[in-house]
Amino acid sequence: MRQQEGGGAAGGGGAPTTAPVGGEVVIRFLDVGQGDAILVQSPEGKTLLIDGGRSAERMREHLKALDVSRLDLMVATHADADHIAGLVPAAALKPRVFINNGLGGSTQTWERLVAALQEAGATFTKASNQTVNLGSVKLRVVAPPPGLGDDQNENSVGIALQFGEFRALMTGDSETPATEGWLAQERDDLQGPFQVYKSIHHGAANGDSAAWLANVRPENVVISVGTPNSYGHPTRKVLDLYRQAGARVYRTDRQGTVTFRGRADGTYSAETER
Template sequence: MKQGGQDSAGTEPTGGPAGQVTIRFLDVGQGDAILIQSPEGKTALIDGGRSSDRMRDYIRDLNLDKLDLMIASHADADHIAGLVPAATLKPRVFINNGLGGTTQTWERLVKNLQDAGSTFTKASNQTVNLGSVKLRVIAPPPGMGDGQNENSVGVALQFGTFRALMTGDSETPETEGWLAQERDDLRGPFQMYKSIHHGAANGDSAAWLAYVRPENVVISVGASNTYGHPTKTALNLYKQAGARVYRTDRQGTVTVQGSGDGTYTITTDR
């Protein structure tokens, strides 16, 4: 529970857009699933976790009856399995890294999206307006080959002066590529930031965190996972960056509600 950023400056234009953006870092065990809702009720789902059953439960519990946008950061199962049932919510647009998966899970996702009439779009640094919430889709930098992690699609969310950044399982070569681009859309601070690759040692780096300057880090990770996530390396980096750390394995779903003036509230399941 935390209020951050500067004090409210009142109404527009200094206070930014009206209402609040809600971002839920869903507890899906070892994996990522991030649900974004605009003040106008528009919805986007970035990744869906590794369990279709678990995502079905969230769809029911959160009364989700439609999706405006679905983004797959990359095609690994811990990110797309839950997107398979979510595709029946008929997202108008589906954005991914342009690299198809090689699994039956991927094939099921594609089939459900085709049945839903979704438009398939490759990440190309486009900005998508989700109501008054702007989602900047961060395409992988050139030269990443065909590995899924290093071709993770990022999303930089902006709502007035409130900002959040999620970049899937991007490994160090990808963040180095983005740093070389000296991108303004990735220049911090970000009030909310998703730990790269569940706190793996090959994700976040000191140079990257110095650039994106996270105030709060959410690690989306399963309890007692076999990968050793999050690593001490990553936890130390977040500490050195002065960021508050939230973990889905210990706190459950982490929800942030951001206002256009940059203030926000973070709540957790436990």
């Protein structure tokens, strides 16, 4: 395991917060191959799972290894299989609330997820730029901008996380029309700097842009990606953008699960599985 310390008071971006007294928020970008799965734990032990990858068995293994016995909140950024298949077994942990983009999927995987969440008694909620508290961690649910039609990727839900001065941004498989729409809204909650940022759409060419990264100002970028993959992710174009932005890059295909432990003063540590 490799560790790195970094950060400092972020300043700017987002609403002012009262810094919690102590503890850490833990964000794990789980190694699920070509897909996304992010587990967040607050200092109080509250849990959030954002997406679940495409393998139910792989998600079961992660939850067992990390001794996760309950979920307080589950978010599906969108309904593609590489983001929701692993959420089906995770629903057995009975999340109280399930947030998605309001666009139901058309696959059997989506139907299994809905059935599992209904059995668990979860409340279904559409993303609407609401703020949710996960213990002392503030979560801003970033709804896709209007006018994008019914494409699942473009309608991905984002989560902007804040714990004191520590901030992280996860935006699913959003594409350029979505980021342009968010930039036009001039949203404070999406203005950097962010200590941690998940690469949009696994590093696809139609995801991140120079204008978007100039707004987000990421210190660290995590690319959740599998090797090999038939999509060419991450693309050289996007890797060059991250380099030009001065961001440190982590990749789950090369380093396994990537874990950040953020403190209220904006400092953090980063660990990789390999």
